[in-house]
Amino acid sequence: MREDDPLDADDRALVAKLKELPPEGSEPDWQALEAAIRAEVGDDAPRPWWRNWRWIVPVWVLATTAVVALLVMRGGKPVEHQAVVGPGRLDAGVVESPAPAAATSAMWLDGEAVELDNVDGSALDELDGEARAALAPEGDVTGGILPVADYGWIDTLDDEAVGVAEDWLKRKRS
Amino acid sequence: MQALALPALLERVNETSDPDRELAERFRSGDRSAFDVLVRKHQKGVWRMVRRYVKRDADAKDVTQLVFVRAFKGLGAFRGAASVRSWLYRIAINCALSWIRDHRREQPTEITEDSLTALPVAPGRIADDQEGTRLRAAIALLPPKQKLVLELRVFDDLSFKEVAELADCTENTAKVNFHYAVKKLRDILGGSDARG
Numbered sequence: 001m002r003e004d005d006p007l008d009a010d011d012r013a014l015v016a017k018l019k020e021l022p023p024e025g026s027e028p029d030w031q032a033l034e035a036a037i038r039a040e041v042g043d044d045a046p047r048p049w050w051r052n053w054r055w056i057v058p059v060w061v062l063a064t065t066a067v068v069a070l071l072v073m074r075g076g077k078p079v080e081h082q083a084v085v086g087p088g089r090l091d092a093g094v095v096e097s098p099a100p101a102a103a104t105s106a107m108w109l110d111g112e113a114v115e116l117d118n119v120d121g122s123a124l125d126e127l128d129g130e131a132r133a134a135l136a137p138e139g140d141v142t143g144g145i146l147p148v149a150d151y152g153w154i155d156t157l158d159d160e161a162v163g164v165a166e167d168w169l170k171r172k173r174s
Numbered sequence: 175m176q177a178l179a180l181p182a183l184l185e186r187v188n189e190t191s192d193p194d195r196e197l198a199e200r201f202r203s204g205d206r207s208a209f210d211v212l213v214r215k216h217q218k219g220v221w222r223m224v225r226r227y228v229k230r231d232a233d234a235k236d237v238t239q240l241v242f243v244r245a246f247k248g249l250g251a252f253r254g255a256a257s258v259r260s261w262l263y264r265i266a267i268n269c270a271l272s273w274i275r276d277h278r279r280e281q282p283t284e285i286t287e288d289s290l291t292a293l294p295v296a297p298g299r300i301a302d303d304q305e306g307t308r309l310r311a312a313i314a315l316l317p318p319k320q321k322l323v324l325e326l327r328v329f330d331d332l333s334f335k336e337v338a339e340l341a342d343c344t345e346n347t348a349k350v351n352f353h354y355a356v357k358k359l360r361d362i363l364g365g366s367d368a369r370g
Contacts, residue, residue, distance in 0.1 A: 007353065018313075019328055021329075025225045027218070033217055036239055037243065
């Protein structure tokens, strides 16, 4: 008995008597038991569960790398999101946009669009002349064809036209 | 002498205090034969422990086999918080209790206090056998925790630390339970002596 047992002499005697007791029952054939255990468990040491899943780490790394590479190759362009349309409203919700027309130059003239590419060059010269006439001091500029949203055209005027315009403004103020 | 860090020191102490740790490590690294060594070393102790719960030899053998099958499956995940022996004994206790639960009706009846004086004495049986039977009957009357602690300490020769691990209590509680178990055992045997 070990030293840390808090027992007196009688207790120790009893414990000694208990230790001398033969084991209960009849012991089995140990070799047969060992063989039975061996037959039951097999010859291969079992693997921990995570060893069966250890392929998942390299696969995950590869997949992540592939996704990152794909994003980098696409130049980081934002993905265009399409509006989600409910299944029953698919036909009604889709609005087909018209095919883009070829680049053309057109202008609005007297209530109708005029394709400049289709207009004869002489007619354009005629229009140009009419425009210059409209800038004449007697003309009504506000009712003419001058664009009101873009004043860049002022830079294209020659000194004579600018002088005419200034005279008109002076008259307008007075 | 080179100073050791505390965790390294504790690791060394643990390694030296549990001689089966190396076998467990070998088994974890794929050495199947290490398990056979563990079986050879502990099958007797496991069988004796199981036999105290399961009252038939053949059943005890089956349960012992089950204990080692479970140990085989679980040893890979064993991390050495307890000694391999107490880990094995813990499996043995669980398997034995589980077996008793499943075969409750087949188990022989428990020994009662009356059996201390009314035990049949066969003609020619030697006095040692009678004394042994009387002692076992007295142990069976102890409260479960005290009985467990006493048996682990006396019959399995475990340290109080291992007893505490198996009885799921502190080392001091294990010592106190052992102390009370011996005192109570003396009381029981003294009482039966008086009656006899």
